[in-house]
Amino acid sequence: MTAATHFPSFPAGAEAAESADAVLLGLDPEQREVATTLRGPVCVLAGAGTGKTRAITHRIAYGVRSGQLMPASVLAVTFTNRAAGEMRGRLRSLGAGGVQARTFHSAALRQLQYFWPRAIGGDLPRLLERKVQLVAEAGARCGLRLDRGELRDVTGEIEWAKVTQTVPSDYPAAALKAGREAPRDMAEIAQIYATYEQLKRDRAMIDFEDVLLLTVGILQDRHDIAEQIRSQYQHFVVDEYQDVSPLQQRLLELWLGDRDSLCVVGDASQTIYSFTGATPDHLLDFRTRYPNATLVKLVRDYRSTPQVVHLANGLLAQARGRAAEHRLELVSQREPGPAPVYAEYADEPAEAEGVAARIRQLISAGVPAGEIAVLYRINAQSEVYEQALADAGVPYQLRGAERFFERAEVQKALLALRGAARSGGNDPLLDDVVELGSQVRAVLSSTGWTAEPPAGSGAVRDQWESLAALVRLAEDFARARPGATLADLAIELEERRAAQHAPTVQGVTLASLHAAKGLEWDAVFLVGLTDGMVPITYAKTDEQIEEERRLLYVGVTRARHHLTLSWGLSRSPGGRATRRPSRFLNGLRPGSGALAPRAGAPATGPVAAGRGRARRSPARCRVCGRTLTEAGELKLLRCEDCPSDMDEGLYERLREWRAARAKEQGLPAYCVFTDKTLMAIAEAAPGEDGELASIPGVGVRKLDRYGADVLAICAGQEPGDGAGGDA
Known part of the structure; x- marks a missing residue:
């Protein structure tokens, strides 16, 4: 999945290393400049598929073969053991096997082990392989019980604090300033963090972040x-430099001292790990720190066809922010291929079935299953694709996540559902609950399910998404089989579990966009590309939205030849088609019209003044600015095909409330509020009477009758008893 990028041919092994000049054979002009610039600071801006690893390994090999670099004096660092291993293998094949190629943590740990007795005395404290158990104990010491998801998220917060060199007492202020979505009260996390650090000291233990901190x-x-x-390592090469944390940057500075023999390689447009403390600022500020630095841009893309590269360039052309100012315009070096395919489906299962059918066609046409990938935004999306591929008889493998039915929260939920099914209706949870979907929601509430998703991202959100997928499965099953019972559903889920647990050989890769970084395939399917998923709904700020765009860019640039981008208009069969394709595809997919303004840009024209009805100028779409004429569009204050920022959960709660009020009053549902008005309310999420009254379709009369209920629902509360007006 990583070795098939098409570069110019190059003689490998000992033959290639016979002379320094032989190392340069097959390099393009920019790669050759990287390889031959051995002195002073060098900054390489390398786009996806442009051969950055090839350039820097040949640079090291050329320096060694020409006698300008001693192998033992070079330290090359990267971010994963896989990348470091690949670099060592390439250096050996080029005759530079004595060079150290390691991760930051591996290099620091070797130095710490060697110098600890001399600097501190005694044995180096024992390395804590996994923090979770000790974090759980720290929480218990603080009187706080953390579930499995919270444990993972609090552990992530501790890791972020340490790589940003934030001590426990400073964590709340630092987390607030950074806009962190904390899984618990920030003061509680600070308390757990301090207790965790004390437990490590008491037991003479260190964690992976301590390795860097102590070395620093x-x-x-x-x-x-x-x-x-510094006397040993005189030349440094850093790969994926856009991913360095402040702590790693500090360690690099200490390794360097006052020297400048440093070569960094990165791409700000592939910065997708800011939530871990990574920042592209060090890459973008490199020439400020080193005014005499040599800058080389690698833009010749040897991985992807011109059609894929054109889409990738177009995606970044819409970007905003500092990273976007340094984007690279890639130029494909491959023969033309098929145009990217944009596929719209009625719902998620139809999308998965369509993708599985297309994958079968590719395999029949000779594309190996191992050279095909399905990439999605969150791991909870995998289940429907696991099922569709299993039904189609296509082998698959998951990367970076457990299979859906192997996840702890799903297994716990299945156990609860089987138990409720065996009770034969005698489960007190199910008293007076008849509808199957409601029964499932009632049972899953005992395992941590809530109607509302938790705020932010992280493990707690991942668990909720897995349970939400089970609820959707139950609802789809109930629609397909009216009158089905919990026992019938339990049998269906067991059959699905068995199908997805079938042993697999080399097969189609299912992975999240984050897990796909650094990999490539002949055919890539980017699925679930709706607003609310890409960008994810909890990406609020401009920078968070832009990181979501970069994540999609990473997904696009994983494809060598075939690329399909798809989305479903509703969650399940028969559902309302309220979803819209990702705003990132505006102006790129056929028929999508002009590009929308950047997320978060100030509104212009009458929209900026509010939603009031009295307008002297024509109403304009709050997304693209086009003049609105249709009644439905005037209610939404946007074009029908412009992306919606609607809270789907809020919209469904409003629909349920409307149905109840309409039944109570003996009216058609549209007499309470029309669908368009409900959509406008769900998009605006008003918090007070004035905001609600200004939405077209509400007005004074309906505000008096329904306003209190609607505002309560928008605030996440239960509506009143319906006594707010006469029928």
């Missing part, structure tokens, strides 16, 4: 040790 501390305090390291 020793190098800052012991100049003799710092000088010894």
Whole structure:
């Protein structure tokens, strides 16, 4: 999945290493410039598929073969063991096997183990492989019980605090400033963090972040040790430099000292890990720190066809922000291929079935299953594709996640559903609950399910999404089989579990967009591309939205030849088609019209003044600015085909409430509020009477009759008893 990028041919092994010039054979002009610029600071801006690893390994090999670099004096660092291993293998094949190629943590741990007895004395504390158990104990010491999802998220917050060099007492202020979506009260997390650190000290243990922190501390305090390291390592190469954290940058600075023999390689447009503390600022500020730096841009894309590259360039052309100002315009070096396919489906299951059918066609046409990938935004989306591929007889493998039915929260939920089914209706949870979907929601509430998703991202949100997928499965099953019972559903779920647990050989890769970073396939399917998923609904700020765009860019650039982008208009068969294609595809997919303005841009024209009815100028779409004429569009204050920021959960709650009020009053549902008005309310989520009254279709009379209920629902509360007006 990573070795098939089409670069110019190059003689490998000992033959290639016979002379320094032989190492340069087959490099393009920009790669050759990287390889031959061995002195002073060098910054390589390398787009996706442009051969950055090839350029820097040949640079090191050329320096070694020409006698300008001693192998033992070079330290090449990257971010994953897989990448470091690949780099070592390439260096060996080029005759530079003595060069150290390691991750930041691996290099720091070796130095810490060697210098600890001299700097601190005694044995190095034991390395804590997994933090979760100790974080759980720290929580218990603080009187706080964390479930499995909260444990993972709190652990992530502790890791973020440490890589940004934030001490426990400063965590709440730092997290607020950084806009972190904390899984618990920030003061509680700070307390757990402090207790966790104390437990480690009491037990003479260190974690992976401590490896970097302690190495930094020793190098800052012991100049003799710092000088010894600097005397050994005189030349540094850093791959994926856009992903460095402040702590890793500090360690790199201490390794360097006052020297500037540093080559960094990165692409700000592939910064997708800011939630872990990574920042592209060090890459973008490189020439400010080193005004005499050599800058080389690698833009020749050897991975993807011109059609794929054109789409990738178009996606970034819409981007805003600092990273976008440094975007690279890629130029494909491959023969033309098929145009990217945009596929719209009625619902998610239809989308999955369509993708599975297309994958079968590709396999029949000779594309190996192992060279095909289905990429989605969150792991909870995998289930419907696992099922569709299993039904189609296509082998698959999941990357970076457990299979849907192997997830702990899903197994717990299945156990609860089987137990409720065996009770034969005698479960007190199900008293007076007849409809199957409601029964499932009632049972899953005992396993942590709530109608409302938790705020933010992280493990708690992942668990909720898995249970939400089970609820959707139950609702779809109930529609397909009216009168089905919990026992029938339990049998159906067991059959699905068995189908998805069938042993698989090399097969189609199912992975999240984050897990796909650094990989490539002949055919890529980017699925579920709706607003609310890409960008994800909890991406609120401009920078968060732009990181979601970069994530989609990473997905597009994984494809060598075939690329399909798809979305479903509703969640399930028969559902309302309220979803819209991702705003990132505006102006790119056929028929999508002009590009929308950037997310978060200030409204212009009459929209900026509010939603009041009295307008002297024509009403304009609040997304694209087009003049509105249709009644439905005037209610929404946007074009029908412009992306919606509607809260679907709120919309469904409003529909349920409307149905109840209409039945109570003996009126058609549209007499309470029309669908368009409900959509406008769900998009605006008003918080007070004035905001609700200004929405077209509400007005004074309906505000008096229904306003209190609607505002309560928008606030996440239960509506009143319906006594707010006469029928």
